[in-house]
Amino acid sequence: MYGALVGEGPARRTGSPMFREMPGVGGHEVVIESPRHDVRLDEMSQEEVAEVVDTWRTRYRALIARPEVRAVVVFKNFGSLAGTSLTHPHSQVVATPVFLPRLLRRLDVATRYFDENGVCVYDDVIAAEREVRLRVVDECGAFLAFEPFASSSPYETWVLPTFHQGSFGDLADEEVDDLACVLIRTLTALRRACGDPDFNLVLYSAPTNGHTDEVFHWHVKIIPKIATPAGFEIGSAMSINTVLPEDAAEVLRSAHVE
Numbered sequence: 001m002y003g004a005l006v007g008e009g010p011a012r013r014t015g016s017p018m019f020r021e022m023p024g025v026g027g028h029e030v031v032i033e034s035p036r037h038d039v040r041l042d043e044m045s046q047e048e049v050a051e052v053v054d055t056w057r058t059r060y061r062a063l064i065a066r067p068e069v070r071a072v073v074v075f076k077n078f079g080s081l082a083g084t085s086l087t088h089p090h091s092q093v094v095a096t097p098v099f100l101p102r103l104l105r106r107l108d109v110a111t112r113y114f115d116e117n118g119v120c121v122y123d124d125v126i127a128a129e130r131e132v133r134l135r136v137v138d139e140c141g142a143f144l145a146f147e148p149f150a151s152s153s154p155y156e157t158w159v160l161p162t163f164h165q166g167s168f169g170d171l172a173d174e175e176v177d178d179l180a181c182v183l184i185r186t187l188t189a190l191r192r193a194c195g196d197p198d199f200n201l202v203l204y205s206a207p208t209n210g211h212t213d214e215v216f217h218w219h220v221k222i223i224p225k226i227a228t229p230a231g232f233e234i235g236s237a238m239s240i241n242t243v244l245p246e247d248a249a250e251v252l253r254s255a256h257v258e
Contacts, residue, residue: 001085003028004094011068011097027063027095031055034089041076041089042187049180056093056203057176061169063095064207071100071207074168079198081225091201099207107206107216114215122217126162135249138185138256141178145186147245147252153227154243155194155252157186159220166212168205183220185256190224192255197224 005026013022033052034044041049056074063072076091077084113121129136129146137145137157145159159182165171171179190199200223206212233239 005096008066008068022097025068025097027066027069027093029059029063029093030086031059031091031093032088033091037088039089040187041078042184042191044184046177046180046184049184050176052091053171053176053179053183056091057169057171059093060205063093064167064169066095068097069095070098071096071103072205073100074203074205076201078201079225081198082200084198103204103206106204107212110215120164120215120217122160122219123164126160134246137189137249137252138182140182140185142175143178143182145182147249149245151241151243151245151248152239153223153241155190155197155224155226155248156241156245157190157222157252159183159186159222160217161219164213165218166206166216168203168218171218186222186252189252189255190222193251194224194226197226199224 005024005028007023007025009023009025011022011025013020015021031052033039033041034048041052044052060072060074063069073094073096074091075094110121113119113124117124126144129144135147135149137147139145142162143159144162145157148156148158159179161171161175161179187199190197202221202223203218204221205218206216227242229239
């Protein structure tokens with residue numbers, strides 16, 4: 001209904017440097033997650049969610065292969081506070097003709113960490129979280145769910161592959177079920193612990209350019225819409241989180257379905 005980017009062709013810049021513009025070429029697709037109107041991702045079977053993940057991967061691969069596309073964003077908005085306009089269970093895939101500023105920042109930080117320390121920052125984070133166990137929420141196969149040490153909002157949850165892989169498009173068939181498992185368990189825990197909040201789910205994936213597997217892990221971030229950024233957050237680009245990530249992880253662990 002509201003395609004952000006459509007069409008193919010070169011994304012040529014025009015206008016003066018102060019007023020630069022370009023055509024909105026790219027792609028915006030909706031993934032219908034189920035034929036049932038009243039089902040939710042955390043209520044679906046692991047096989048059904050695996051089909052959704054496989055569809056994300058299929059469309060990611062197809063879109064990132066287009067010559068004018070520089071990045072692909074997979075995301076799910078659940079609930080009105082998260083920006084959804086359709087109640088039928090769905091997620092979205094958007095292909096952009098420019099590199100994403102937030103992703104470039106993450107890649108820059110990860111690359112500098114690798115250059116300074118000789119190891120992947122995500123490997124170090126995974127090892128540290130496994131060692132202290134304070135913020136780990138769950139682990140399914142090769143995927144770790146945890147509350148990041150400096151969470152920007154209450155119950156912000158990350159899901160990381162524990163193996164080196166910069167691009168989501170490179171996800172192997174045998175890993176799809178594990179990702180489906182950890183998504184179901186994590187979303188169920190958030191629903192139980194947080195009173196069924198609206199949420200945004202976003203997948204961060206680096207373009208495949210030969211070196212990102214060394215420095216970057218694609219990952220999923222889930223943000224429950226519990227708190228609203230106010231004047232201080234907007235004015236300072238700093239966050240006030242009223243829930244310690246250690247406390248959030250403990251609550252989510254206790255809310256897990258076995």
